[in-house]
Amino acid sequence: MSTTSALPRQPRRLGPRGTRWFDRGVAIALTGASVLVGVAAGAPEWALLGLLQCAPLWWRRRFPVAVYAAVAAASALQVLLVDMPLFSQLAYPVAVYAAARHATAVAGAVALGVGLVASVTAAWDWTSPYVDPADYPLEQVVSYATTIGVIVVAAWALGTLGRTRSAYVDALRAHAEQVARDAEQRAELAASDERARIAREMHDVVAHGLSVMVVQADGARYAAAKDPDVATAALGTIATTGRESLGEMRRLLGLLRSEETGTRPQPGLDDLAGLVEQARADGLPLRVHLPDPLPTVPTGTGLVVYRVLQEALTNVRRHAGPVREVEVVVDEEPGGLVVRVTDDGRGAAAGSADSGRPGGGLGLVGMRERVRAAGGTLVTGPRGGGGFEVVARVPV
Incomplete structure (x- = not known):
């Protein structure tokens, strides 16, 4: 069974054009009937009051207060001209309804109060010519006044x-529109966060892979003339690193196309040993x-730790210069x-995205955003006595 068929059928409602013709029909029908009754009875004052x-x-929908005032004034005029109820007085409850429906609550309350006073006045006016004051006319007045x-x-x-x-329906509609706007904004923010995450992943993959390849290429170039075996090994490392980086880039680009990429899962703590061995093979x-x-630990926490260590080692290769020891x-x-990564390289001379030094890139900024998104803290800076330090604390 479809969802649409399970929903309750909504009542049919008149559109703007339909409501206009309905108001005109009510006005024409009541006015015509009242005038015809007056003409048929030979009472022109009845026809005038009906009109x-x-x-x-x-105009009861567009100007409800003015229409009620006009109808109430004509009804008050009836007290002076006719001492009996008329067919045209059906217009009065219609005017009260219009004031309560299409105006404010105050206007509706005023119409109600005036109507109750008018009911007593009309009851007295209609019964007084026909009842002897000695016959307890209060009973007839109360009866008529109650009915009116x-x-x-x-x-x-x-x-x-x-x-x-x-007003309730309008509030629901406004709430639904606000919910739709909020959902759209949340979707845009989620898409922006996802783009930022993919950008950080791409930066880490490209920066790490290229730094390894550059170091290996330099080593192969220097060793090619003296030790071809070392050059061959370095070229093999370059090829392996390039293939791994290309595979990760394809996986990340696949995230932009669909949710199911069919590639290997994100790296985590189990991959730290391989990352360290690769850095050692690069000569660190x-x-x-x-x-x-x-x-x-959760998958997200393991990924943050892996990426922080990867970026820290990449920065050592790119900025630390000659180092004697790197502690991980x-x-x-x-x-x-x-996660703590320290080196004894150039330290304060190394470029930092936070300090704005020449050579600084998006690495430290990306690391800080990644750690902050996981609820952790990141401290980076030169060490006293030389070198640079990266310390990240990631909650579990």
């Missing part, structure tokens, strides 16, 4: 209910301290993991 009381209903008052209250209640329902003098056994420490601490 004054019913004709304003033509119930009609007025019913018209006011229906109009008030229609106005409040319309590493002293490494990894937890044994590796802790079990990944350790557990209460509530998370700490």
Whole structure:
């Protein structure tokens, strides 16, 4: 069964054009009937009152307060001219309904109050010529006033209910539009965050892969003349690194096309040993301290730790210059993991995206955004006595 068929059928409603013709029809029908009754009875004052009381209903939706005032004034004139109810007085509850439905709550309350007073006045006016004051006319007045008052209250209640329902529907519609706008904004923010994440991933992959390839290419060029075997090994490392970087770039680009890429999962803590071995093969003098056994952490946390270490080693290759030792420490601490990478290279002379030094790129900025998104902190800067340090704390 389709979703559409399961929904309740909505009631049919008149459109703007339909409501205009409905108002005109009510006004024409009541006015015509009232005038015909007056003409048939040979009472021109009845026809005049019918015209004054019913004709304003033509504009009851556009000018509800003015229409009610006109109908109420014509009804008050009836007290002076005719001492009996007329057919045209059907216009009065219609005017009360219009004031309560299409005007404000205050206008509706005023119409209700005036209508209740008018019901007592009309009851007294209609019964006084026919009842002897000694025969307890109060009973007839109360009976007539109650009947007219119930009609007025019913018209006011229906109009008030229609106005409040319309306001409720408008509020629901405004809320739905706001929810749609919020959902669209959240989707745009999510897309922006995803683009930023992919940009960071692309930066880490390209920067790491190219730095390894440049170092190996330089080593192969220097060793080609003296030791071809070393050059061959270096070229093999370049090819392997290039293929791995190209594979990761394809996976990241696949994220832009579909949610299911069919490629290998993101790197994590289990890949740290391979990253360190590759850095050693590139010629970095590493002293490494990894937890044994590796802790079990969420996939996102493992990816952050891997990327921080990858970017830190890439920055050592690119900016530290000649180094005697690079220390890599990944350790557990209460509530998370700490990653510390220190070197004894150029230190303050190394370019930093945070300090704005020449040679600084997006590496440290990307690292800080990545760690901050995971709820952690990143501290980077030159060490006292020389060298540079990167310390990241990532909560688990």
